[in-house]
Amino acid sequence: MVTKVFIPRDSSALSMGAERVAVAVAQEAEKRGLDIVLVRNGSRGLYWLETMVEVLTDKGRVAYGPVKVKDVPSLFDADFLNGKSHALSLGLTEELDWLKKQQRLTFARVGITDPVSLDDYIAHEGYQGLKNALELSGTEIVKTVTDSGLRGRGGAAFPAGIKWNTVLGCEADQKYIVCNADEGDSGTYSDRMIMEGDPFVLIEGMTIAGIAVGATQGYIYLRSEYPHALKTLNEAIANAEKAGYLGDNVLGSSKAFHLEVRRAAGAYVCGEETSLLESLEGKRGLVRFKPPLPAIEGLFGKPTVVNNVISLATVPIILDKGAQYYADYGMGRSRGTLPIQLAGNIKHGGLVELAFGATLRELLYDFGGGSATGRPIRAVQVGGPLGAFLPESQFDTPLDYEEFTKIWAVLGHGGIVAFDDTVDMAKMARYAFEFCAVESCGKCTPCRIGSTRGVEVIDKISATKGSAEHTKSIKLVRDLSDTMLNGSLCALGGMTPYPVLSALNHFPEDFGLPKESKAG
């Protein structure tokens, strides 16, 4: 009997040696004359257990991890191919508590299927959404997306259906669907996991978007730091083209949709949608003034839908199961699920997809298991380098766009970076300014100049503790933040004050101010 063995091709799994483990397993099987089929799946997202090796048995998939090359012979000795016990046994994958507690809608297939196998995708309910969409008018598709309550998962949380409706309403000889895959926020990797673990779901989502608004060309703007995602996406696109899911006549509908991956080149600001469009056009990634909105004058001046990977990859399940099915998850105006990424100083880092409403504390401790170093978690940064730092007193905040706004924080792309009590928050504030200075596109003054002046003021604060100069500098950094918040052209300059001021407000003692003070 041929046994199916699953070893991920996901970047993070590869970073823990998955490639070498895969080679070792194949060699050992050959040496022992055992017949196996090696499937290179995406990651289940339990990254502390990578390389996680799974074997398909008659009871289901059995997992082992973290597996190193040196463990491979003993796994064979223990008869892991029949799911037998070994020191690294994790039991049935589906029974793992960490996975059972999740609500995986967007990530339903990630880690389960062979990412580039179209047959596997279809066997796991893939392309049902597109089939339904092809029976509907553009207006009906857009209405379904609007009714689902899906909001842009890139960070801005703008209702996807409304954006689509604007593009649908434009008369033009050419429209575009652009996928923002320039996932530059530290602490985030859900886009990458989709592109490496289930690229067809993104391709299907973009195709549905194209059919809905009448766009025939799509671009995935992919960050250059993701070479493995590039390979997987290109393989999947080629397979979809071959089978008629992309091209001039999508599934015989006489509707065209073409898709191409374009590589970014390491500029964080190109995650901002107008800067991204400039870059796609072959220019410096300078932010554009709005209006005009990209939905009306976007790529090459044509109406363009720009959505994040997760937003687009969530569209197929909405079109498959219906708007209400998706909207039934979540709280308040945050409908559906959010793929949350646990990162930084965390014991159990990985991907947790949950309906909106879970608290930070549940994620950090129930899922994350506390810090990796075993020290208390002192601060978390949610939503990337432009997100606020939150102290322990705010860990009971539910993950919901509006609840986060209330505490002057953002959910962003759902990345949570934990720091233990050795963190110096003044240093983190300085880094926020420094990062802004490195990545500023230079178009607006508050961002271009303000970021550099910010680094200098933080240095002054650190050097002049206890003097009159110190008090002046604290006031100055607040004034500067105010200018950047209100005067910047885009979120880079406009949100850098979030990490800076939240660090100052919640951790004044790191800036040489009394702990109980409200920091100047």
Add this chain to the structure above:
Amino acid sequence: MLDSHLTQDENAAIATLIAQHQHRPGALMPLLHAIQDTIGFVPESAYSQISKALALSVAEVHGVVTFYHHFRTHRAGRHVLQVCRAESCQAMGAEALAAHAKKCLGVDYHQTTADGAVTLEAVYCLGNCALSPAVMMDDEIYGRVSPVELDALIAEAKA
């Protein structure tokens, strides 16, 4: 020292790539990537050819090449080591790891070791944040990297 003078083959490769890419919409970015993928950098001596083919000014080409961190105008070492500096990796000791890399290689960011083996670069997130700190050697990514493991990677690259 690393010479940015082009060989005949490299010049021919650039001409071929320009011909392949020049008619694509928004051709400049894919073209620059193709050139850097093929010969390792985007030589300034190619600006004039590129600008003519794409109906741009040399200044525009220069502007684009220098805007993006990924593109380099000089030859890199045989291997490029990128050390992540972003928050998640900082929370797991990336600063000490970067300092270790600099000391071990004897270079700062954007510099190449004297033997031409390794160019050191800073990178802001490799998307491996559940397994910080992370580094990338060429196209291969490594997670939970200790100074000892980094030494091994560097030794392998120098061999």
